[in-house]
Amino acid sequence: MIEASKLHRQFGEVVAVDEVSFLARDGEITGLLGPNGAGKTTTLRMIYTLVQPDRGEVRVDGQVVADDPIAARRRLGVLPDARGLYPRLTAREHVRYFGQLHGLFGAELEKRVDELLELLDMHGIADRRTQGFSQGERVKVALARALVHKPANVLLDEPTNGLDVLATRATRELIRRLRANGHCVIFSSHVMQEVAALCDRIVIIAAGRVRAEGTVDELRALTGEQDLEEAFVRVISPPAEVQR
């Protein structure tokens, strides 16, 4: 469970995140939906402790992350905006490395690595160096290493960005499976259809503020628009500021 309350972060003159609050429950997929530059990535970075909020706080499973960032990171699996891989290491070595950084070793680690390679259907590429991997293969590696320690909470920053149809589908399938296993999943995207298809709850962010929050049906009702795209556009347009 992840609880963001009144997060605020400013970069110089620019307010990137302004009073953002939401709750992401276990066993649910929470979508952060917003146009590019809306503040989604900064919000996620504050949750995974690499950006310090100016005000407000984040709780992960009830613990304030600022109190013990290292402990909070143990409870988080993160696919950040940057998915850099090490070109000279194989896919398996990537997953193993992150597992070791989470304190997994020996047979337990190897078993977990095999599980993930199986889950993400990576056996064909497991022992190849990642240099020259396709975008989809790279995301798989990044996902596998993010999930190696079986985190209760999973943060995915635009996981399907740049993926083809098949890879997108596989990623969605994985996200649903995480939900089925009771994980708390936060998923950011600027693609409305994707969020609508996948998420139990949607938090719409624009210009650093939460513009609307709710289930798909609630959002439709809120805006009075049957078409979700119309609803999204109305919500994020500055003049029609819709509060919950």
Next chain:
Amino acid sequence: MMRLIGVIFGKELRDHLRDRRSLMSALMFPLLGPATVVLTLGMLASWQSHDRPLEIAVVGRANAPSLVAFLERAGAQLTDAPADYEAQVRADTLEVVLVIPPDYPRDFRSGRPASVQLVEDGSNNRAQSSVARARRLLQGYARQIGALRLVARGVSPELASAVQVDDVDLATKQQQAAALLNMIPVFLLMAAFLGGMHVAIDSMAGERERGSLEPLMVNPVPPLAVVLGKWLATVVAAAVAVVLMIFGMQLAVAHVPLEELGLRVSFGGHEIGLLLAALLPLALFTAALQLLVATFARSFKEAQTYVTLVMFVPVLPGIFLSLSPLDPRPWMNWVPTLGQQLLMTAAIRGDAASVLGYLAAAAGTLVATAICVAVTARLLVQEKIVFGR
């Protein structure tokens, strides 16, 4: 914490063992250094061997007995030229041939300029010093006879030479060779800097450029553990380069004919031990300094520029020192790289090693290392470093 450092160290080591550029910077330069020493010292030694007796083949020896006697007194070894001397000069089997024509005695006796010919091959560089020496000897003879003739006529020979130029060449071959031996510490210093350079750049600036630093820092790992793991991997590369360079230099010195240059250098187990004692602590520092500098760079290329510049700052006093030795003072031992430079120069010269000097140099580098590591760890929590690409 120790285990995490080990994990990061292991990953970096595995990663860089697969990287041709890392291996090159750790292994190639240590081979280039000794090769340079062998080549330059070998060349000096072969120049030196040109001080062998001057050999001149002579045609018409009987025509000028007094000239021949003069040349032999000056130490030249005269032989009778073979009939095909022109062909042999062209083929470079003869370096210089002196031809004394039959009308030499007549011209000489009558006081007219008596001509002789020096047969040489101007394209044969090896023969140039012999030709020049033969020419100097002949001119010396001409001056001597001219002076005697003036004296016989009651004129002071000094009137005939308005200006006299004396060459005063202070550099002997030995001194040049000794200066080259003083370059050995500079090469060793550079090995400490170059060995880990690529590992440092790749594991910091490379990590930033690839966008793998953010995923790494999301793990529950203290920044200090990340820095220490990467630092250890860099130290290993630098230490390998240093050790290879020291043994390479030892081999090089053993294979150069230093006796021909009149040099006595002792470069054995004792000296190797001293050099290692001076340089291994330095490798700790160079690794830390390079990691720190590379962390500021957003890209590989940017880091290469910074790290190369930083390398020259400490190496410059070393080069300066090797050219004009200054009095070592105790405080200099504490300055990283300058201290090591002094220790190594003393070790190679065969001066007695001062334990205090080694301790001071090691302590100085350890303090500087700790500062670099701590600052790098602080940088790794800064948003502009973790995210700035």
